[in-house]
Amino acid sequence: MGKIEGLRIQNFGPLRDIVMGKTLSNQNAETLNNITAIIGASGNGKSTLSDVFGFIADCLELGVEAACDEKNRGGFHQIRSQGVDEPIAFELYYRETSRTHPIIYELHIDEDPMGRPYVKAERLRERVEGQGRLLSFFYLQNGKGYAFEGTEGGADEEGRSVKGKKVEMELADVRKLGIVTLGAMKQYERIEGFLNFLKSWYLCYFSPDEARKIQTAAPQPYLNRTGSNLNNVAQYMYRENKKEFEKVLREIQTKLPGIEKIEPVRFDNGQMMLKFWETGFKEAFYSPKMSDGTLKLFAYYLLLHESNPRQLVFIEEPENGLYHQYLNLLADEMIQSVGSGFSKQLFVTTHSPFFVNALSPTDVWVLTKGEDGFAMIKRATEYQFVEALSEEGVPLGDMWYNKYFG
Template identity: 80%
Template sequence: MGKIEGVRIQNFGPLRDIVMGKTLSNQKNAALNNVTVIIGPSGNGKSTLADAFGFLADCLELGVEAACDAKNRGGLMQIRSQGIADPVKFELYYRESSKTRPITYELEIDEDPMGRPYVKQERLRQRVEKRGWPLSFLFLQNGKGYAYEGKEGGADDSGRSVNGEKVEVELTDIRKLGIVTLGAMKQYERIERFLNFLKSWYLCYFSPDAARTLQTAAPQPYLNRTGSNINNVAQYMYRENKKEFMKVLKDIQTKLPGIEKIEPVKFENGQMMLKFWEQGFQNAFYSPKMS
């Protein structure tokens, strides 16, 4: 299973230049652990950091121009740090497994003369040997550059090719990520694997209001982006492993002051909701009424 060992974000809102974990440009840092918790006061950039990952996911799915306008971001002008004219930059330091050499993904997004966001530069690097500077197996500037087929090979920073099959490429749409276009082709195996890793990201912007809405009866294994299907997820957990699900509910109960019992209730139409009993009240209430 792939893992991000570090990330660097530049010029993204209040994140003028932050580094978390180990990256190509910060090799002395320790790699991120399997679980990373971000803690800080309000207005310290926690939500912006989360949205930076959401922005990358939207760039994959929608393209950079639509991603800049999605989620009420207000376009690249509002996304970019105030007083900064440089591109928005991302650097992901990724490892497919503990036995593989790390891969660095670099992305720069800027505005063209008409004010439209586009992919200014995109690069994937990986070391050929255990030591030495990593070689680029994908490098695009303004949609033009090269990519390497197969599992090995790349070019150094001067453009000199080292092993592998180098292919000159030019994209027809510079508002789409090159990894999306080339990752769909089997001959670019390393690009395809990295693209699949990014597509496997799961992001949830949990919204309490959305979680109170009632959905149709359909067990679902994961929360959606807003958490509106929380009852569907409860239904799935109840169906797949009732004993473990009841243990989870009992644990949740201990974290909620005044709640004496939580019980799953399945209705005739197949829907399921959680029922809560609160101290001092005779009648229980259902999850849509829960804070």
């Protein structure tokens, strides 16, 4: 369990310095909701904000140098904000449950004298119960620093230990994240827990063409980024709990327009494919023959019905390829799926007022462009009259479409 209550992004493309929710320097702000929608005109930084999550995930898996070149990012100099010499910096304000203290993760990425990106600083901090101060239980600068074992203790701002077992260390590779190395060791329980949270992120770039591909017979528990393993996930869910999976399919089919029934079909080689019965047709269609919109909706609903859900999901522009009247229902389903606890969090970028109509003003953040060309971000509640109109029943997307804000 766990979720991000706030984040700060500095020097990442057009995101020169933006803050969302509660952070170390913004303690009086409201935390992020379980669903966070980012809206704004094209070119204001929505895709870049989405890529922040992808970049951090790639840093975990590949290291910072490879992450800078991954997905056509073009290297460190193309990623860092124009005219800036400071490091790229991220702060994640994270809480595991309502009963635990927040953990602050800070990551700074800079370039060395050879122009190669490296991890300049990395730190995990936690507020100590009864003392009101932050203690660092993991802190590296240029690959050197310390970490505390177990679940207690840390060092103050002067580096003095307060409880716990402090271990001095130096990493062999400053282009790899320290939490990846230490999070694999059981003695660093807090680092391990935070690393598992980061690893649970799911960044959705669903492609109907990919979902139509015929896969091998290997069951897989989670959809991949493009959805090319849609039938493999169905196979896994069928294998693990056939009755529960059939129940999920019955629930999903009621939400897909024109679909009367969905049935999993298992072949002799162990492979599985989904069969869809459409209104007006006697014969069923296998999933590769379904329309783009039906496949996208099915994939989104399947994602929202995971039995062991990823803790953070980021979906970019779910409206692409979908009929506008389906979007309000999809947004409602997302809101129900994330609930009010700490088990799941959803970020969405969208251009659709129909999707936004299902949301509350505290769910929505608006990206605009400042006079200096860099992005600025505000919660919809910060705009005049928005909350009052919303309380009177005016849908938020309609307000946005009619330029009451944004």
